Structures are given as C-alpha cells and as structure tokens.
Amino acid sequence: MPDPAILWFRQDLRLADNPALVAAIAAGPVLPVYILDDDAAGPWAPGGAGRWWLHHSLASLGDALKATGAPLTLLRGRAETLIPALAQSVGATQVHAGRLVEPFARERDHRIAEALGAVGATLTLHTSSLIAEPHRIRSGAGTPFAVYTPFSRAIFALGEPDAPLPAPKRIAGVPPAPDSLTLDALDLLPSRDWADAFPELWTPGEDGAAARIKRFTPKALRSYGDDRNAPGIAGTSGLSPHLHWGEVSPRQVWHAAREAGAEGQDTFLKEILWREFSYHLLWHRPELPETPLRKEFERFPWKRDAKLLRAWQRGQTGYPIVDAGMRQLWTHGWMHNRVRMITASFLIKHLLQPWQDGAAWFWDTLVDADLASNSASWQWVAGSGSDAAPYFRVFNPILQGEKFDGAGAYVRRYVPELAALPDKLIQRPWEAPPELRATVDYPAPIIAHDEGRARALAAFASLKG
Ligand SMILES: Cc1cc2nc3c(=O)[nH]c(=O)nc-3n(C[C@H](O)[C@H](O)[C@H](O)COP(=O)(O)OP(=O)(O)OC[C@H]3O[C@@H](n4cnc5c(N)ncnc54)[C@H](O)[C@@H]3O)c2cc1C
Incomplete structure (x- = not known):
C-alpha cells in the first residue's frame, strides 16, 4: 500500500483541471486539506467579502470531495507548522499544491519545503491558477x-x-485528520447582515x-x-x-x-x-501591493482625509456613477470593471487619497479581491505602475457616466433616490431645476470636477519640480 499523499488546497478549490489533485491521486490515497492561515497572510488575509466566498466555496468543495470518497480536512493556524505535522502523523511523503504568486505564500512555501525535507517528505507545486x-x-x-x-x-x-484535465469520479481517500474542524469553526461569515444580497449575484x-x-x-x-x-x-x-x-x-x-x-x-x-x-x-515585483513601481510617486503629495475616504466608501460623493459603483461594491461584493476605473480614479485624483487606501477598501469588500489584479490595477489607475495609465489623464466622472451609462440603468439601480430624474440629468443631478432637485435627497458634488482635475494636475506637476 503506497503512503498517503496530501493535497493542499489553496486557491484552486476545484476537482476538474487540477494538476495537483491528479499528481496526489497518482501517488497514493489522498488526504485533501484546506488551512486557514491568516498569520502568514498578515494584511493580505482574505477580507470580509472574500471570507464569505471562501465559506461557501469550501462547503461546495467539501461536498464534492465527500462524494468521491476523500473527505476534506479543515484546519486553522500556521500552515508551516501544520503541514509537516500532518505529513508525519499520517505518514505522507508527498504534499501537492497549486503554485501561488503572493510574496508571503512564496516565502512560506519555501520554509514548508525545507521543513518537509527534514521529515523525509516533499512539497511539489503545480501550475494551477x-x-x-x-x-x-x-x-x-x-x-x-x-x-x-x-x-x-x-x-x-x-x-x-x-x-x-477531467475531474476524478472516485478518489481513494484516507479518513480526515482527527483535529479537522467544522466549516463553521473557521468563522468566515460576517457577523452582521452585510452579505445578505451577495447570493442574488453569486453561487x-x-x-x-x-x-x-x-x-x-x-x-x-x-x-x-x-x-x-x-x-x-x-x-x-x-x-x-x-x-x-x-x-x-x-x-x-x-x-x-x-x-x-x-x-x-x-x-x-x-x-x-x-x-x-x-x-x-x-x-x-513583490513590492507591488504596497509601493509605487515608479519611484517618483513615493513623493506624491497625498492629502489623507478620513471624511473624504468615508464619503467615497459609502457612495456619497455626489457623482452618480461613482456612488453607484461604490454601492454596487457594498451590496453585491463586486463592481463592474469600467466603474472600478472611474471610482479609483476619482479617489486618487479628485480626492487626492493614496491608492493604497482605496486598494485596502476593495480588498475588504470585493468577493474577487486578488492581490495581483487589485494591486496592479490600482497602480495602473494611479499612474505609478508598470505600463500604467498616464497620471495626467483624469477621468471626468460626468462624461464617463454619460458615455457608458447614458440611459442611467446602472445609476438607477444602485442610487435609487435619483431614479425619477430624466436621462439627461441622471449623471448631473445638480443641474436639475430647483423644484425637482428639492425632491431628491442626494448630496451635492464633494468637489467640482474642474477644481479636482486642476488640483490633481498640480500635485502631479510637483513630482517633477
Ligand atoms: C481599481 C481596480 C481594482 C481591481 N481589482 C481586481 C481584483 O481584486 N480582482 C480581480 O479579479 N480583478 C480586479 N480588477 C480587474 C477587473 O475589474 C475585474 O477582473 C473584472 O471587472 C471582473 O469582472 P468579469 O469577471 O466580469 O470580467 P470579464 O470582463 O468577463 O473578464 C474575464 C476575466 O479576465 C480577468 N480580467 C479582466 N479585466 C482584468 C484586469 N483589468 N486586470 C486583471 N484581470 C482582468 C478577470 O479574471 C475576469 O474575470 C480591478 C480593476 C480595477 C480598475
């Protein structure tokens, strides 16, 4: 009887086209494990919306694995201690996993490979994501x-x-580890009703x-x-x-x-x-999540302001397309790509808030929060990234709204207090006649577009001075 092999699920929560799973099955009976390791991830542990997703995804994976005959073990803690200990306790000499690119994960994998080597086992990473x-x-x-x-x-x-690769129908499994937790014990779901509308959009x-x-x-x-x-x-x-x-x-x-x-x-x-x-x-460029890739942006004169950041987070900037995007994010844990660009540009350029603060909010509220795509995209909008949009290109949130949501379907959905405005005013409610404007409970623009644009360009010019 061959030794059991550990299949360590990370960001490859599936049975089909999973090369790590195929390799583990070829090695011996399989012990599938997921470890919630917030310590190693530090600030990049999954945010609130990501945890909601992870809970349901693990439930689905657990059911699928059980049906194949290889039940999922759930653990919480430091993977670099838990994986070698698990390998020793079940007598596994092979651990298979999909390769991750996050800097903390790469360092951790390196240490785990060494620790496994010390107990006569190997970690093999597969191209999975x-x-x-x-x-x-x-x-x-x-x-x-x-x-x-x-x-x-x-x-x-x-x-x-x-x-x-096809999904295996049967997997020779081993019983779950004795200290396997229940899914609820991972405590991934939000304590308040914030995510209640997520299932309208997501399975x-x-x-x-x-x-x-x-x-x-x-x-x-x-x-x-x-x-x-x-x-x-x-x-x-x-x-x-x-x-x-x-x-x-x-x-x-x-x-x-x-x-x-x-x-x-x-x-x-x-x-x-x-x-x-x-x-x-x-x-x-492992510094991507925290540090501008273009060095001159380290001197950017941000004007950190908690009130402005809050107005943006809550969708109360007075620009309908920006507010619709931020409210879509809060309501459904996701935002359309065009609107991600508009809202990010507005925060960075009109409000002069550091892109890292916007990225952190997205990290907590997006179900797809992804360290690579989120960091690269924020740096792209900020102009500080590799192959980024030039900083001086400041999106006009009114024109962007009119071009991409001219009939206002998106704004009406997420900013319902504007729903009764005619199409030609939906992206510029401040131009409504006073008697109509008085019926709409919606803030005035937090900053005039021209003023925000001029301030952003002046801040950018100071980098060259
Ligand atoms: C400020 C900002 C932050 C972002 N943060 C994230 C994030 O945390 N996670 C994330 O997955 N995407 C992020 N994106 C990229 C993009 O907005 C989303 O991938 C896209 O909106 C997802 O919707 P979709 O699956 O319907 O995309 P589709 O248009 O159907 O595209 C298919 C797939 O391609 C990939 N993709 C599309 N556009 C991009 C892009 N610009 N950069 C990287 N991948 C892309 C995604 O995996 C997407 O699912 C961000 C963009 C911006 C401007």
Missing part, C-alpha cells in the same frame, strides 16, 4: 515583461494551452463557475467587445471570483471561449491575459 507561470515567461532580452502588449503576444505565441463553487460560463457563452461572449464597458447590462463574464478562488482554471475558461466559436473571443482572452500579466508583475 495560471496559463503560464511567471518565472517561465521572458522577453526576447531574457528579462521579465513590464509592458502588457508584448507580454500578451508572448503568451499567444505559446500556442493553445493544453486541454483541461460560489465549481458548479457556480460552470453555470457562469454557460450563461456567458456563446451569446454574451459574441457581444463582449461592444457590451463590456456598459455597467448597466450583464455584458461581462462575472468569472473573476471563480477564477480568484480557482473554482475554474484560466485554461478551462480559455477553451470554453474557443469552443463557443463566437466573435469577441480574442478581446475576452486578452482580458484573461491582463490577469496573467498582473500575476507576472507581482511575481517579479
């Missing part, structure tokens, strides 16, 4: 990529990713991910190029939390898009590659 591992992709000059377009070309040049778990793909392909994918910027319609895939938690792999998504044979495929796949690019950046 990316199409191409960041350390394998290099520019012609042999350096990591710093710019998206040549990076994406290099990935397309690799050819089509391998076909996804965490592998089946939920498959249902999303089914809903998106081929019809929505066909019009993705046109519809993806309109927050008032479901024109994007909504796959981001499923991809973050690894309930579906990017290569499954890639092949699903290809099989749909629809127009819009390449535009969509390029977005999947923005995710890969963010992971590439985080791998090669």
Whole structure:
C-alpha cells in the first residue's frame, strides 16, 4: 500500500483541471486539506467579502470531495507548522499544491519545503491558477515583461494551452485528520447582515463557475467587445471570483471561449491575459501591493482625509456613477470593471487619497479581491505602475457616466433616490431645476470636477519640480 499523499488546497478549490489533485491521486490515497492561515497572510488575509466566498466555496468543495470518497480536512493556524505535522502523523511523503504568486505564500512555501525535507517528505507545486507561470515567461532580452502588449503576444505565441484535465469520479481517500474542524469553526461569515444580497449575484463553487460560463457563452461572449464597458447590462463574464478562488482554471475558461466559436473571443482572452500579466508583475515585483513601481510617486503629495475616504466608501460623493459603483461594491461584493476605473480614479485624483487606501477598501469588500489584479490595477489607475495609465489623464466622472451609462440603468439601480430624474440629468443631478432637485435627497458634488482635475494636475506637476 503506497503512503498517503496530501493535497493542499489553496486557491484552486476545484476537482476538474487540477494538476495537483491528479499528481496526489497518482501517488497514493489522498488526504485533501484546506488551512486557514491568516498569520502568514498578515494584511493580505482574505477580507470580509472574500471570507464569505471562501465559506461557501469550501462547503461546495467539501461536498464534492465527500462524494468521491476523500473527505476534506479543515484546519486553522500556521500552515508551516501544520503541514509537516500532518505529513508525519499520517505518514505522507508527498504534499501537492497549486503554485501561488503572493510574496508571503512564496516565502512560506519555501520554509514548508525545507521543513518537509527534514521529515523525509516533499512539497511539489503545480501550475494551477495560471496559463503560464511567471518565472517561465521572458522577453526576447531574457528579462521579465513590464509592458502588457508584448507580454500578451508572448503568451499567444505559446500556442493553445493544453486541454483541461477531467475531474476524478472516485478518489481513494484516507479518513480526515482527527483535529479537522467544522466549516463553521473557521468563522468566515460576517457577523452582521452585510452579505445578505451577495447570493442574488453569486453561487460560489465549481458548479457556480460552470453555470457562469454557460450563461456567458456563446451569446454574451459574441457581444463582449461592444457590451463590456456598459455597467448597466450583464455584458461581462462575472468569472473573476471563480477564477480568484480557482473554482475554474484560466485554461478551462480559455477553451470554453474557443469552443463557443463566437466573435469577441480574442478581446475576452486578452482580458484573461491582463490577469496573467498582473500575476507576472507581482511575481517579479513583490513590492507591488504596497509601493509605487515608479519611484517618483513615493513623493506624491497625498492629502489623507478620513471624511473624504468615508464619503467615497459609502457612495456619497455626489457623482452618480461613482456612488453607484461604490454601492454596487457594498451590496453585491463586486463592481463592474469600467466603474472600478472611474471610482479609483476619482479617489486618487479628485480626492487626492493614496491608492493604497482605496486598494485596502476593495480588498475588504470585493468577493474577487486578488492581490495581483487589485494591486496592479490600482497602480495602473494611479499612474505609478508598470505600463500604467498616464497620471495626467483624469477621468471626468460626468462624461464617463454619460458615455457608458447614458440611459442611467446602472445609476438607477444602485442610487435609487435619483431614479425619477430624466436621462439627461441622471449623471448631473445638480443641474436639475430647483423644484425637482428639492425632491431628491442626494448630496451635492464633494468637489467640482474642474477644481479636482486642476488640483490633481498640480500635485502631479510637483513630482517633477
Ligand atoms: C481599481 C481596480 C481594482 C481591481 N481589482 C481586481 C481584483 O481584486 N480582482 C480581480 O479579479 N480583478 C480586479 N480588477 C480587474 C477587473 O475589474 C475585474 O477582473 C473584472 O471587472 C471582473 O469582472 P468579469 O469577471 O466580469 O470580467 P470579464 O470582463 O468577463 O473578464 C474575464 C476575466 O479576465 C480577468 N480580467 C479582466 N479585466 C482584468 C484586469 N483589468 N486586470 C486583471 N484581470 C482582468 C478577470 O479574471 C475576469 O474575470 C480591478 C480593476 C480595477 C480598475
């Protein structure tokens, strides 16, 4: 009888297309384990919305594993102590897991590999959450990529990713570890009713991910190029939390898009590659979550102001598209990409608040909060990232609202107090005639657009002075 192998689930909470699972099954009877290790993650432990997702995703994974014959062990604490101890207690000589790019996880994996080595066991990391591992992709000059377009070309040049692996129907399992916790003991759900509306939009778990793909392909994918910027319609895939938690792999998504044979495929796949690019950046620039990649931005004259930050967080800035986005985030744990760009730009540029404060709020409130994509995107908007939007390009929240939500469907949904305004006023309620304005309980703009823009440009100019 071969020794049992440990399958350590992290951000690959699925049975299909899971190379770590396939390797563990080939090694011997499998002990699947998930460890909630907030200590190692420190500030990057999952935020509130992420924990809600994780709870439901683990419930779904636990059911699926039980049905195959290999029940899931749940533990809480320091993985670098728990994994070697578990290996010793069940006599496992192999531990398999998907590779992570988060700096804290990489350091921890290094220490765990050493600790396992000391007890005669190995840690093997598999490509599980990316199409191409960041350390394998290099520019012609042999350096990591710093710019998206040549990076994406290099990935397309690799050819089509391998076909996804099927989910095993039966797994030879071993009994769960005696100290395995119940899911409720992980205490992942919020204590207040904040997440009550999340299920209107989301079904965490592998089946939920498959249902999303089914809903998106081929019809929505066909019009993705046109519809993806309109927050008032479901024109994007909504796959981001499923991809973050690894309930579906990017290569499954890639092949699903290809099989749909629809127009819009390449535009969509390029977005999947923005995710890969963010992971590439985080791998090669581990300071990405905290420090501007462009050094001059370390001197940026932010004007930290708790009241302004709060007004933004609560969707009370007086700009309908910004407030709709922030309220969508609070209500449904997610925000449309176009509106993420608008709200982030507004916080950084009009309100001169540090991008790190906005990123921290997103971290806590997004169900898809992802250290690579969130950090890279905030730095992109701030102009301080690799291949970033130039800082001097200041989004006008009125024009952005009119261009992408002209009929106001999105604003009416999330800022219902404006619902009765005519379309031409929905993005600029302050222009309503006084008698109409008086019927609407909505704040005046927190700062005039022109003033905010001029202040942002002056702050930027000071970097050069
Ligand atoms: C300030 C800011 C913060 C962000 N934070 C996150 C985050 O924490 N987690 C996250 O997954 N995405 C983040 N994004 C990127 C993007 O907004 C979301 O991935 C997208 O809105 C998810 O919706 P979707 O699945 O319907 O996307 P689709 O348009 O259907 O795209 C398909 C997939 O491609 C990937 N993708 C799309 N756009 C991007 C992008 N710009 N960068 C990286 N990956 C992308 C996602 O995995 C997405 O699920 C952020 C963007 C901004 C501007």
